[in-house]
Amino acid sequence: MKMCFRWFGPGFDPIPLAHIRQIPGVRGVIGTLYDLPAGAPWPRDRVRALREQVEAAGLELSGIESVNVHDAIKAGLPERDRYIEAYIASLKALGEEDVDLVCYNFMPVFDWTRSDLAKPREDGATVLAYDQAAVDAVDPEAAFAAVEAASGGFTLPGWEPERLARVRELFELYREVDEERLLENLIYFAKAIMPTCARYGIRMAIHPDDPAWPVFGLPRIVTGGERMLRFLKAVDDPLNGVTLCSGSLGSRADADIPGIIASLAGRIHFAHLRNVRHTGPGRFEEAAHLSGDGSLDMYAIVKALYESGFDGAIRPDHGRMIWGERGMPGYGLYDRALGIAYLNGLWEAVEKEGRNGRSA
Numbered sequence: 001m002k003m004c005f006r007w008f009g010p011g012f013d014p015i016p017l018a019h020i021r022q023i024p025g026v027r028g029v030i031g032t033l034y035d036l037p038a039g040a041p042w043p044r045d046r047v048r049a050l051r052e053q054v055e056a057a058g059l060e061l062s063g064i065e066s067v068n069v070h071d072a073i074k075a076g077l078p079e080r081d082r083y084i085e086a087y088i089a090s091l092k093a094l095g096e097e098d099v100d101l102v103c104y105n106f107m108p109v110f111d112w113t114r115s116d117l118a119k120p121r122e123d124g125a126t127v128l129a130y131d132q133a134a135v136d137a138v139d140p141e142a143a144f145a146a147v148e149a150a151s152g153g154f155t156l157p158g159w160e161p162e163r164l165a166r167v168r169e170l171f172e173l174y175r176e177v178d179e180e181r182l183l184e185n186l187i188y189f190a191k192a193i194m195p196t197c198a199r200y201g202i203r204m205a206i207h208p209d210d211p212a213w214p215v216f217g218l219p220r221i222v223t224g225g226e227r228m229l230r231f232l233k234a235v236d237d238p239l240n241g242v243t244l245c246s247g248s249l250g251s252r253a254d255a256d257i258p259g260i261i262a263s264l265a266g267r268i269h270f271a272h273l274r275n276v277r278h279t280g281p282g283r284f285e286e287a288a289h290l291s292g293d294g295s296l297d298m299y300a301i302v303k304a305l306y307e308s309g310f311d312g313a314i315r316p317d318h319g320r321m322i323w324g325e326r327g328m329p330g331y332g333l334y335d336r337a338l339g340i341a342y343l344n345g346l347w348e349a350v351e352k353e354g355r356n357g358r359s360a
């Protein structure tokens with residue numbers, strides 16, 4: 001297991017790499033070129049500069065999150081091949097700089113959706129929260145504007161301002177795209193990039209949809225274990241894998257996350273670990289990582305990962321905003337560092353138990 005920390009890069013992320021380096025057990029950074037819009041090929045010299053900056057801080061560039069997929073690819077438009085070529089160029093630039101893990105998602109128009117970016121909790125912290133009724137009450141443009149207004153001046157991943165200007169146009173693209181079509185488009189994309197992934201040993205890790213159900217009437221297909229498995233079988237290459245995001249999958253109160261982990265064993269290339277508190281049908285809020293603070297059994301999740309043979313990058317996913325920190329909602333330093341300390345403890349415990357079990 002390699003403990004990592006997501007970092008959005010200079011000019012976007014207020015957290016210095018030097019602080020990340022001081023979190024016990026952190027070896028890697030999950031980086032990105034945040035200023036590049038989906039569809040733009042990543043220049044190799046930019047990737048190299050990012051890698052060198054991370055390495056100069058005593059860390060390694062362990063993966064990228066995300067190389068975003070252009071809507072032309074997701075919607076299956078005639079120009080998708082051109083955008084797939086651009087994506088392949090980005091993968092080459094990454095491969096040439098020895099980056100071998102890429103997280104991406106295949107959600108139409110929006111990335112993750114929340115109705116509140118700073119919901120106060122009983123402990124005085126704030127968290128991201130979702131309420132289906134609140135989302136149903138607004139149109140997508142209003143939702144986009146609300147996220148922008150609540151972002152505290154930070155650009156949020158998946159909610160880049162250039163998308164806001166095009167919300168209506170983007171919805172139009174998906175008018176004819178149902179879940180089957182969307183899955184076909186995903187398979188088409190994955191098949192097209194696999195030869196390049198094979199050449200450089202790049203593991204692709206699709207991120208589950210968040211929340212794991214359709215939002216604003218748009219189709220969503222990466223919503224649970226069976227559907228992820230269907231995609232992995234359709235493009236049955238070991239490099240074609242998933243990001244196991246406990247919080248996204250766990251947005252559904254009925255998700256059996258340890259069971260999903262067991263079913264995807266060997267194809268989980270990246271893990272996002274966080275807890276979530278279910279507060280009612282279609283409602284949840286994020287929580288501290290500790291099992292006791294939310295609805296997920298984090299011990300069972302870490303144990304299932306260990307037992308599946310998982311040996312990849314783990315990062316703490318969103319945390320609470322605590323101790324007066326100002327930062328990107330969900331991406332503060334303090335609570336994610338606490339999350340890492342806890343996840344390190346769980347991992348050490350399951351690893352030692354596992355070893356004892358094997359030697360007995």
Ligand SMILES: [Mn+2]
Binds near residue numbers: 317
């Ligand atoms: Mn995640």
